[in-house]
Amino acid sequence: MTPSPSDPSRRLAGQVRRYSHGSRVPDWDRAADLQKAPAVIPDLATTRVSDELREAIEQYMSRYPDRRSAALPALMLAQKVHGWCSPLAIEQVAAVMRLTPGYLSSVATFYDMFETEPKGEHTVYVCTNISCALRGGDAIYEAMVEAAGDDPRMNVRTFECLGACDIAPMASVNGEYVGPLDEADCRQIVDELTSGRPVLEHKRLRDRPSAIDLPMGDGLPTAGRDISNRITASGNDVAGPKDM
């Protein structure tokens, strides 16, 4: 059944930009009924949840004495399916976990890795924290934004320390750590992502030996080292804490 044009969820869907990955998920733009109270646990009998998602969440729930503990992994699973923590994704998780959507929204807005609005399918976190910034992390971020251009499939954002300062400046590309990066690598990352090839295989952290076995470098950063904090209007660092 198609919602009428006056249906609030229909209006919301009209405002939400569509992405290739979003369109592939059945009903991705349909189910959020914003008139429903967020404090009511959705009924699993009437909420459409794919069997794979439900079983995966239930498996996580079985690992803990309290099912609520599975909230983070469950939201992450739903985000993978829907591309972001959409109202529908949250409703599906809420129905399986028997929690309220309001509660899950509060959790999803707390953590940086949950996207609370539609984003491109290829996630690039560029570390701009102190250790990477000292070696040119801010310039890498700018180069990455430029390389991505306005491609809607790309989700480039700054991120706080990713715990890989030995390969600074670095980025996490769909979860794969690569570095040390220079500006030419940014172009290559975008090309390889959009054509579906593996990303920067020669610079992957997972294959790197421990530092003592590496030659001594000259220590000079590969990119500009201006860390004067001009980058403020990006990803997750707009006006202070994400939600207060």
Place this chain on the structure above:
Amino acid sequence: MSTLLFYDEIDKPGLASLSTYHDIGGYSMLRKALDMEPQAIIEQLLASNVRGRGGAGFAMGRKASFLPKGDMDKYLVCNADESEPGTFKDRELMQKNPHLLIEGMAIASYAIGASRAYIFIRGEYMHQADVLDAAIAEAREAGFLGDRVMGSDYSLELWVHRGAGAYICGEETALLDALEGKRGNPRLKPPFPAIEGLYQGPTLINNVETLMNVPHILRMGGEKFAEIGTSGSTGTKVVCVSGCVRRPGNYEVELGTPTRDIIYGLAGGPPEGRKIKCWFPGGSSAPVLPGTDEYMDLPFDFESIAEAGSMLGSAAIIIVDDSVPIVDVALKTAKFYRHESCGKCTPCREGTNWTVKMLERIENGQATPMDLDIMASVCDQILGNCLCVLGDAMAMPISSMIKHFREEFEEHIEMARERNGLGAAIPVMNRDERGPDRSAEYSAVGH
């Protein structure tokens, strides 16, 4: 040649697989532990005097001995939410030698009587979490985890729990909240997690590297282990050197090794023609120390670094060379804590925000030297006034920067004002009469 516990074979091919780990004697210490009384293991930990490797440096044996004895639901949680800027040791250890962590956790769980254990790993470490998942599956298959571990009466369930990107979850009570599926807000202490932690049960929380020391302690014996390093800081430490050095990376050293040997010897020192302006000895939460000889000669251990006015923290050394303005470093640091503050306690939520605003005033040429005093007092108001130490972790480095580099801050203020056409904040003729240096009054360092 100093003792190496973790890095002598870290690049051995296949070390992450159970068969290779078993071949080099892996899980023999778990066998040995299961034949011991739990209390005897805690005695060994106490004798080893091994201190927590995550940041606070609390003795692991003492923490374990705080847990109540008896039959109840107890938990072991491994803190693998390594988010302190500059720290990346646990990442390499978990990825390359996951079974050592699993064995350490199994021994520690047996010692405290926990039947469930969780590894809380930060969500960004996807590859490392996959490695751990695979290793746990292997260990369970081989009977080192699960029902009746190695044929004994002891059973242990161990799971990896992935976080989702929040620095605050490295704080132990916030970590417990995140593990319970809530927003990661720190809890009021006491009760400490050893009494009331995960699901209100007694919980032991330790860092990855700390737990990886446990099999080594059993193998060598606590007293023998205590001979490595110094008397107050026993054992080895994986030091993460990053920033302006020629070869950033993880280096394992005995605690008490001269700092110069680590920074200049192992990591190669700053690039050609540059000098060290300052360095963070223990991640970006530690007060900075200047790069002078006096500080380079410090033995790298918990006590010496604390005496010098900083802290060993997670032993993440970040080197800042003389080409980087200190105001930029301060602003970068403060912005990180502003972003990561969970917002529960006012001093931290507001203090980090206003510190950033004041540093931006300096950068934009709107500040006067009085702003430095205000900033130092804001930092002072944060210290010790919150549920957790996230606010302190910003206040300490910022006030140490003002303390050590006040003149550079003032120069930066004047230069930025000039650039802005605002005129000097202090007339040049009065520069020498700016009054007494009040930074010591506000100094967080050395309290």
